[in-house]
Amino acid sequence: MTEVRLNRLTKIYSGGKPAVDSITLDIPSGQFVSLLGPSGCGKTTTLKMLAGFEDVTSGEIAFDGEDVGRVPAEDRDIGMVFQNYALFPHMTVQQNLAFGLEMRKVSKAEIKRRVQATLEMVQLDHLADRYPAQLSGGQQQRVAIGRALTIEPRILLLDEPLANLDAKLREEMRVFIRDLQKRVGITTVYVTHDQAEAMTMSDLVVVMFDGHIAQAGAPREIYETPKTAKVAGFVGQVNLIEAPMDPATPGHAATPFGPVPVTAPGVGETVTLALRPEAIDIAPAGVPGTPATIERVQYSGAIVDYTLRFADGTAMEVKTIPRHPFATGDAVSLSVDLARFRQLEREY
Amino acid sequence: MGRNVLNIYCLAVYTFLLAPIFVVVGASFNAGEFLTFPPQGLSLRWYFTFFENEVFLRAIGTSLWIAAVATFFSVIIGTMAAIHYVNFAGRYKEAVRVAALSPLLLPEILTAIALLFFLYDIGIGTTTMFGLLVGHVLMTLPFVFMNVSASLEAYDTDWSMAARSLGARPFTRFRRIMLPLIKPGMIGGALFSFVISFDIFTISLLLKSIGTATLPIQLFDYLKTNYTPEAAAVSTLSIVATITVVVIVEKVIGLKMHKF
Numbered sequence: 001m002t003e004v005r006l007n008r009l010t011k012i013y014s015g016g017k018p019a020v021d022s023i024t025l026d027i028p029s030g031q032f033v034s035l036l037g038p039s040g041c042g043k044t045t046t047l048k049m050l051a052g053f054e055d056v057t058s059g060e061i062a063f064d065g066e067d068v069g070r071v072p073a074e075d076r077d078i079g080m081v082f083q084n085y086a087l088f089p090h091m092t093v094q095q096n097l098a099f100g101l102e103m104r105k106v107s108k109a110e111i112k113r114r115v116q117a118t119l120e121m122v123q124l125d126h127l128a129d130r131y132p133a134q135l136s137g138g139q140q141q142r143v144a145i146g147r148a149l150t151i152e153p154r155i156l157l158l159d160e161p162l163a164n165l166d167a168k169l170r171e172e173m174r175v176f177i178r179d180l181q182k183r184v185g186i187t188t189v190y191v192t193h194d195q196a197e198a199m200t201m202s203d204l205v206v207v208m209f210d211g212h213i214a215q216a217g218a219p220r221e222i223y224e225t226p227k228t229a230k231v232a233g234f235v236g237q238v239n240l241i242e243a244p245m246d247p248a249t250p251g252h253a254a255t256p257f258g259p260v261p262v263t264a265p266g267v268g269e270t271v272t273l274a275l276r277p278e279a280i281d282i283a284p285a286g287v288p289g290t291p292a293t294i295e296r297v298q299y300s301g302a303i304v305d306y307t308l309r310f311a312d313g314t315a316m317e318v319k320t321i322p323r324h325p326f327a328t329g330d331a332v333s334l335s336v337d338l339a340r341f342r343q344l345e346r347e348y
Numbered sequence: 349m350g351r352n353v354l355n356i357y358c359l360a361v362y363t364f365l366l367a368p369i370f371v372v373v374g375a376s377f378n379a380g381e382f383l384t385f386p387p388q389g390l391s392l393r394w395y396f397t398f399f400e401n402e403v404f405l406r407a408i409g410t411s412l413w414i415a416a417v418a419t420f421f422s423v424i425i426g427t428m429a430a431i432h433y434v435n436f437a438g439r440y441k442e443a444v445r446v447a448a449l450s451p452l453l454l455p456e457i458l459t460a461i462a463l464l465f466f467l468y469d470i471g472i473g474t475t476t477m478f479g480l481l482v483g484h485v486l487m488t489l490p491f492v493f494m495n496v497s498a499s500l501e502a503y504d505t506d507w508s509m510a511a512r513s514l515g516a517r518p519f520t521r522f523r524r525i526m527l528p529l530i531k532p533g534m535i536g537g538a539l540f541s542f543v544i545s546f547d548i549f550t551i552s553l554l555l556k557s558i559g560t561a562t563l564p565i566q567l568f569d570y571l572k573t574n575y576t577p578e579a580a581a582v583s584t585l586s587i588v589a590t591i592t593v594v595v596i597v598e599k600v601i602g603l604k605m606h607k608f
Contacts, residue, residue, distance in 0.1 A: 053509055073512045080513040086506035090528045099524075100514035151514060 001029040002063050002154040002187045004050070009059035011045050019045045021211035022059065027189070027204070032181050034190045034198035036234070037208035043191045044159060046208075050189060051157055052076045063154055074103075079148030079186075081158040085140045087132040093143050094119070094128040100151035114150055121180070122146040138169045145177065149184060156181070156188045162197060174201055195235045199223065207231050223276075227345050232274045239280075239316050240344075241273040253343075256290050256310050257334070260341045272344040277319035279340035282306065282332050284324060289333035292316070294326050308334070369587070376580035383575050394581040404582055407566035408589075414477070414562060415545040418484035422541045423534055425485065426492025430533075433493070434500040448493045451486050459486065460554040467555070474557050483551040488544050492537030499533030539597055543590050 004027040011020040020042040027033050035043035048054040050061060052073030061069045068076055087096050097118050101111045119125040122142040132140055141161060148156060161177070162170045178201045181188050192198050198205045199219040206216040215222060215231045226232035229240055243253035243260070252259035253271045262271045283289060295315070296307040304322040309315050318334070326332060371385045379389030398404055429448050437444045451459055460483065467479040474480070503526065511521045549564045556565060563586060571579055 051509075051513060053512070073509075074515050074517055076513075078513055080510065082506045082510060084504065084506060086504060086510040088507060088510070088525060099511070099516075103515035103520065147510075147514070 001185060003027065003029040003065075004155060004187055004189070005060075005062040005065075006046075007060040007062065009046065009049065009061060010057045011042070011049060011054060012057045018057075018211050020049070023208075023211075023213050025206060025213065025216060027187060029187055030185045031203040032178065032188045032190065032201060033204045033206060034192055034202040035206050035208055036192055036195060036198040037214075038193055038234075041208040042211040043193075043208050047157055047159055047189060047191045050155070051078050051080050077151070077154045079151060079153035079156045081141075081144045081148050081156070081161045083160045083163050085132070085144040087140055087143055087147070089132050092129050092131055093124060093135070096132070096143055096147050097150050100147065104151065118146045118150045121149070137165050138173060141165065141173060142176070145180065149180075149186070153186070156186045158188065158190045160192055161190075162192075162194075170197075177201065199235065205235075207234060225342055226274060229272060229274065229344050232342070232344065237277050237317055237319065239275045239277060241275060241314075241341075242270050243273050244270050255341070256292075256312070256314070256316075257336050258338065260338050260343075262343045272346070274342040274344050275316075275336065275340060277305070277317040279336055280316070280318045280320075281335045282308075282318050282320055282324070282326070283335070285331040285333050287333045287335075289335040292332055292334055294328055294330045294332060297326065297328055308332070372580050373584045373587070375577055376584040378577035378580070381576060383577050383580055387577070394577040395585075397576075397578050398581045398585070401578070403561075404563075404566060404570075404578075407561050407563045408586075410560055411546055411563040414481060414484055415542045418481055418488055418545045419538050419541040421481075421485045422488040422492045423538050426489050426537060426541075427496045427530070427534055429489070430493050430496035430500055434497055434503075435505075445497075449490045452490045456487070456548075456550040459483075460551045463551070464554050474555055477557055477560055480552060480555045480557065480560065480562075483555045484545045484548060487548055487551055488541035491540035491544060492534070495537035495540065496530055496533040499530040503529055535597060539594055542593060546586070546590065 004025075006023055006025040006027075008022045008024055009020060010018055010022050012018045023042075023046065035046060037043050045054060049056050049069075052068075052071060056069040059069075060067050088099065091099065094115055097115045098111050101114060106114070115128075116125070119128055122145060124139065124142055124146065127135060127139060132143065135143065144161070145158075158177070162173050165173060174197060190198070190201065199222075202219055204216060205219050205222045207214045207222060209230055215227045217225075222231065223235050226235065226238075229238075232238040232240075241255055243255050243262075245262075246252045246254035246259045249259040251261060253262045253273065255273065260273060262273070281289075285291065290310070292308040292310050294306055295309050298305040299322060302321065303319060306318045306320070306326065307315060308318055316334075375383055375385045375387055376394060377390050377392065378384065378387035378394065379391035380387070382388075426448075429444070433441060433444045433448065446453075463479065463483050463486070464474070467473055467482075472478055507525050507529070508521050511525045516524065547564065548562070549568070552562045552565050553568075556562065561569065563582070567579060567582055570582075
């Protein structure tokens, strides 16, 4: 079990702006951490520095307090799972799993025992003598995870491991990886641009933009109390409301649903509020609430998405279970628990 | 209809191109004194003549020896060049490729003359087989380079990275991962190299030392003064030898490479 600490970790490729810009992050032992962000945000570069495939420009990577930033990848004791699996095509499943142990000069009998244990762990004992090309994508993925784990590494790194699988298999593998990680109890860093993967699998989600950590926290914390509009938007749909201060109630911003308490900026300025589409209740006109008109209906079975427009012209998204058969043009009445509003930090 | 015309056309072209080879093979079984086709009676007499002809036997020995040694060095140098070209050449990639393939692009006679001058200028000359070997390595290098580069282009660098994360040091990564995966390209290159070397004429003509005629040179010398079916017998045997090499390599090593 390894505790990982990144301290002002920076990567600058020759002559460019930093790919990773002074990030600091503590990963408690045994946690599953996702680095989430769009491509080019520095998440993969961070992972490569953790693995030792990229040199650290400045800053520190510490495993249990010991700086490993200059330790070459082959000595760092990390398990790495690649997006395209990177299984050795000329070796059988068994030989792939044994490779790391052979490098460690483990005895033949011990290798046999540990490979067998791994095969059982990833449920592939019946395919031990197959070559990677004879396996399905999901099976190859499990071999790749098994191969990374047989060496009993200090940390496990996964680089978009589910990107090449189809949707159904992807969901299965999410559960498989998460269960396995919990069982083994290994500190895990998972890189993805898929917010659903990050939210469902992680103990800690680290949202990255432009080489910076925008916000790090539990999935629920990231979703419910996003710090910025970018974070709010990346982890789900969101209504952003640019609200002026309410002259009648000091310390409150004026919204279509009434005054919302905010940390007041200067006089005459506005605040940005976030409101998740599922926080809004929609009822037929006549029920007390804020009147609006339905502009678009997107029905998808369990959920229906409405685009609504207020009398002042502003639009809002609402996501709800399909309780009423509203149609485009219907007048409706909206209500919301004012505590669901989040005041966002300004981004400069 | 159009397809049939095309098929017949292809068949005609191939027949035209390959017929001379069958004529040579047929002529080698001639019982008569002259190189004629169809053969005047069937006999193996010219094969027996050949096996008693020490000059030809020595030439074949020389050719096989040079082909083997040249291939050995070609495979080593060509593989290293290909690895550099694919992984490390960076913005000089195109220049490296043109340089490696230049023996193919330049007329062989030009390369031969240049090498001849060069070898005498640096004092090595053609008294030993060294110059001849250099020429053969040079001419066969592009074939190894092309074959190995092709298999390296299909090589996923993540394989090396995966091996690295599992604790493999650079030489182990090369030996256990890259080498087995580019081996098909190296074997293909070696086969080409061997067959090409066996066939090189101009370079051998200019760079051979006294008494080290390769088979094509010896055959040429022979045909200048003789016109017996023995030449056809020698040609047939060298065709058979070439095919045998290809088949043996395919059987011994080739089967392994199709396993994945």
